[in-house]
Amino acid sequence: MSLKKKLHDFKVKNKDKKWLPAFSAIHTFLFLPDEVTHGGTHIKAADDLKRTMNTVIMAMVPCLIFGMFNAGYQHHIALGEIQAATAGFFSPEFWSMDNFFVGFWKILPLVIISYGVGLGIEFIFAIIKGHEVEEGYLVTGMLVPLIVPVDIPLWMLAVAVVFGVVIGKEVFGGTGMNILNPALTIRAFLFFAYPTWMSGDKVWVHGAVERDQAIAAGENLDAISGETILGTLAQGKEVAYSAADMFLGFIPGSVGETSVLLIVLGGLFLIFSKIGSWRIMLSSVLGAVVMGLIFNQVASAGIISESSKFYGLMSAPFWEHLLIGGFAFGTVFMATDPVTASQTTKGKWIYGFLVGFISILIRVFNPAYPEGVMLAILLMNVFAPTIDHYVVQGNVKQRMKRLKAKTA
Amino acid sequence: MGLLSKKDAALIKDPLADNNPITIQVLGICSALAITAELEAAIVMSVSVLFVLGIGNVVISLMRNIIPSKIRIIVQLIVVAALVIIVDQVLKAFAYELSKTLSVFVGLIITNCIIMGRFEAFALANGPWRSFLDGIGNSLGYGVILIIVAFFRELLGAGTLLGFKVLGDPIEKTGVYAFGYENNGFMLLAPMALIVVGIIIWIQRSRNTALVEDH
Numbered sequence: 001m002s003l004k005k006k007l008h009d010f011k012v013k014n015k016d017k018k019w020l021p022a023f024s025a026i027h028t029f030l031f032l033p034d035e036v037t038h039g040g041t042h043i044k045a046a047d048d049l050k051r052t053m054n055t056v057i058m059a060m061v062p063c064l065i066f067g068m069f070n071a072g073y074q075h076h077i078a079l080g081e082i083q084a085a086t087a088g089f090f091s092p093e094f095w096s097m098d099n100f101f102v103g104f105w106k107i108l109p110l111v112i113i114s115y116g117v118g119l120g121i122e123f124i125f126a127i128i129k130g131h132e133v134e135e136g137y138l139v140t141g142m143l144v145p146l147i148v149p150v151d152i153p154l155w156m157l158a159v160a161v162v163f164g165v166v167i168g169k170e171v172f173g174g175t176g177m178n179i180l181n182p183a184l185t186i187r188a189f190l191f192f193a194y195p196t197w198m199s200g201d202k203v204w205v206h207g208a209v210e211r212d213q214a215i216a217a218g219e220n221l222d223a224i225s226g227e228t229i230l231g232t233l234a235q236g237k238e239v240a241y242s243a244a245d246m247f248l249g250f251i252p253g254s255v256g257e258t259s260v261l262l263i264v265l266g267g268l269f270l271i272f273s274k275i276g277s278w279r280i281m282l283s284s285v286l287g288a289v290v291m292g293l294i295f296n297q298v299a300s301a302g303i304i305s306e307s308s309k310f311y312g313l314m315s316a317p318f319w320e321h322l323l324i325g326g327f328a329f330g331t332v333f334m335a336t337d338p339v340t341a342s343q344t345t346k347g348k349w350i351y352g353f354l355v356g357f358i359s360i361l362i363r364v365f366n367p368a369y370p371e372g373v374m375l376a377i378l379l380m381n382v383f384a385p386t387i388d389h390y391v392v393q394g395n396v397k398q399r400m401k402r403l404k405a406k407t408a
Numbered sequence: 409m410g411l412l413s414k415k416d417a418a419l420i421k422d423p424l425a426d427n428n429p430i431t432i433q434v435l436g437i438c439s440a441l442a443i444t445a446e447l448e449a450a451i452v453m454s455v456s457v458l459f460v461l462g463i464g465n466v467v468i469s470l471m472r473n474i475i476p477s478k479i480r481i482i483v484q485l486i487v488v489a490a491l492v493i494i495v496d497q498v499l500k501a502f503a504y505e506l507s508k509t510l511s512v513f514v515g516l517i518i519t520n521c522i523i524m525g526r527f528e529a530f531a532l533a534n535g536p537w538r539s540f541l542d543g544i545g546n547s548l549g550y551g552v553i554l555i556i557v558a559f560f561r562e563l564l565g566a567g568t569l570l571g572f573k574v575l576g577d578p579i580e581k582t583g584v585y586a587f588g589y590e591n592n593g594f595m596l597l598a599p600m601a602l603i604v605v606g607i608i609i610w611i612q613r614s615r616n617t618a619l620v621e622d623h
Contacts, residue, residue, distance in 0.1 A: 193593050193594035
């Protein structure tokens with residue numbers, strides 16, 4: 001008797017047991033189950049939800065590995081132990097094993113907590129409700145460690161994951177039924193619950209908080225300031241990073257959001273594998289460019305004075321907004337979430353455009369919420385069904401008109 | 409309860425559980441969101457509503473046969489407004505700090521849907537004793553939810569209960585703060601009150617599935 005048959009028989013024998021969903025989840029993850037359709041005239045797609053999710057995860061892995069190097073790199077630079085990378089993307093200062101291991105030991109626990117807690121809740125809910133464990137958390141679990149600051153305490157992350165998965169997803173009925181993107185719900189929870197760990201100039205570089213406490217305790221050390229570019233601009237100060245640094249990702253920020261280069265490659269991979277919607281990505285960039293250009297015009301036309309607190313962010317060149325903060329990451333990996341985005345073609349254009357447009361708007365006008373992308377995507381998640389409704393109604397109206405013209 | 413007949417006792421008991429004004433009828437949500445960041449404010453608010461609704465129900469019930477039905481809403485408003493002004497003045501005289509925290513929400517008891525709802529639905533059709541019990545029952549049901557929500561919001565949001573630092577001092581890092589615990593600022597924002605009320609509704613309906621509405 002083959003292993004496949006044995007596992008199948010085991011499932012049939014235990015089909016009334018409460019823990020069966022937990023078993024099937026692991027079973028179908030590791031093996032091809034025996035209950036697939038054989039023969040007949042069924043339409044078959046080569047990929048199921050698990051493969052789709054795995055593809056998205058593969059697109060994010062480069063960002064994760066880059067994030068590990070970057071965490072160590074920012075840490076060592078801040079401590080003055082290494083020189084800034086100057087030789088482009090493959091600078092040896094950046095890609096050193098020293099950097100990697102600092103980041104690895106900080107970021108691995110984030111990944112473990114994110115998956116451990118999140119999947120734990122998914123299993124519990126599957127057993128209570130008596131349905132199969134859903135795949136939705138596979139991508140969320142990878143997104144979460146990439147969109148938090150590297151020094152976030154692990155228990156906070158665990159609390160936020162519990163909140164995000166239960167309130168953001170399970171109360172609506174689980175994967176496919178949620179209104180809000182669960183990963184962003186988790187981040188929004190952290191942002192509003194523990195703002196001192198989610199914004200400011202101390203959280204983005206590993207070690208800055210500890211150093212701060214040591215100074216407070218009376219040690220004679222230099223404080224580490226690892227402000228993000230958005231924070232610097234909001235204060236109207238000169239940015240210390242070149243555009244190349246921003247594009248390649250050698251800047252402080254959330255773990256996986258810094259390297260626009262790798263995010264664009266991941267995005268192209270998603271478009272190529274037809275999993276991410278290129279319409280949403282493109283229209284979101286368009287929206288951000290339009291808003292950025294409007295602000296540039298406002299600033300250069302002298303409508304606001306240079307002393308205005310919005311001037312720094314408004315006068316930043318529009319293309320810089322695409323490179324800094326979480327804009328690129330949010331656009332590629334979170335705005336395109338097929339569950340929470342608009343479903344219709346026209347709706348995707350409108351939805352994406354507004355995501356980009358509102359991101360930059362929030363960024364500029366509310367320096368207290370420097371990450372406009374998160375709030376913009378959550379806001380548009382709420383409006384996505386409304387957009388779809390009107391697109392569909394518009395189509396219905398047009399067809400009715402055509403029908404009338406034909407019959408008349 | 410020997411004092412009350414079974415029917416009268418139900419007037420007190422039902423709003424506490426299976427016919428709760430907040431979790432089942434979903435009334436009075438605005439004040440439940442606004443003043444539940446602190447336990448003390450929630451208790452004072454509950455007592456104020458208890459006073460207004462208990463007495464108001466009796467007054468309306470006594471007048472029920474002489475109020476022309478065309479102007480009954482105006483009459484009801486005058487009764488509530490008079491009672492609310494009494495509460496407001498008492499708070500200002502004896503608990504000024506607290507009345508500042510509650511600010512407009514004492515005045516807004518006038519528009520609390522639970523009060524007008526009970527006048528319309530109960531006091532206009534029942535005698536004063538039963539109306540009194542109904543008023544007490546509903547305001548207790550309202551108060552219980554307010555206090556539960558405020559308990560969690562103050563405990564998790566500020567680490568205090570009635571102003572006492574039950575979890576230790578966040579600045580000197582005593583109690584649980586010594587282990588790296590931090591207050592959850594989200595708890596102090598209004599959306600979290602809505603989520604806590606939602607969780608209470610969830611628990612209540614999963615324990616008693618008869619309460620779940622069909623659609």
